[in-house]
Amino acid sequence: MDGLALTLTVLDYAAVAVFGASGALAAARRKHDIITFGFFAAVTGVGGGTLRDLLIDAPVFWVLRPEYLVVCLAAATAIWVFGWGRGRERLLLWLDALGLAAYAVVGALKAISLGVAPLAAVVMGVLTATFGGVLRDVLAHEPSVLLKRELYVTPALLGATLFVAVRAVGQPELAVALGFLAAFGVRAGAILFGWRMPGFPGRAPPD
Secondary structure: OOHHHHHHHHHHHHHHHHHHHHHHHHHHHOOOOHHHHHHHHHHHHHHHHHHHHHHOOOOOHHHHOOHHHHHHHHHHHHHHHHOOOOOHHHHHHHHHHHHHHHHHHHHHHHHHHOOOOHHHHHHHHHHHHHHHHHHHHHHOOOOOHHHOOEOOHHHHHHHHHHHHHHHHOOOHHHHHHHHHHHHHHHHHHHHHHOOEOOOOOOOOOOO
16 A cells, blocks of 8 residues: 555544544534444544445445444544543544545545546535534434534535645645645634624515
8 A cells, every 4th residue: 555545544544533522522422322422423424425435436435344333433432431521622623624524535536536527526525524424413403513613514615626636737745735625724723713604684574
């Protein structure tokens, strides 16, 4: 395995782990049992990649390689053991940011490797990066990140777009680094400084 392939593999498993941990943290906040911890972790960890694979008509990745589920369950077990305390809310945000940045790149790369057009590959990167978090919020009865003006989809879109564009000019290693850092940097700015997109300036339509 060359250096780029190893980096992408590490990013892939790391994204599953941190998204799984964020799902388990959401279960911890609701004081669910260990089975629900595992379920939240698995759905959050593999949800985005599952949607991507179904849309591009690829074998669903965790069905062929169930070790991804093991990673999710290990993350859930770690959260169960170490518990929920002060600072865990902030930890969930940062874990989600890392997973989002990694999956924006990994999702776009898998789509491109299967012959998907560049624009569609960017969309696949965004879906891979965000759909697991959306499912987590729905399961935990939390306000969806998509309904907030805080930057969430935008970092994934930026990261996936940069990755696809830079890779197209023959710089795959640089593409991975730039895509990941751009997505994580913008999401970090949203967490730390409240960066957000401007809202619709016109008057809302009547009900």
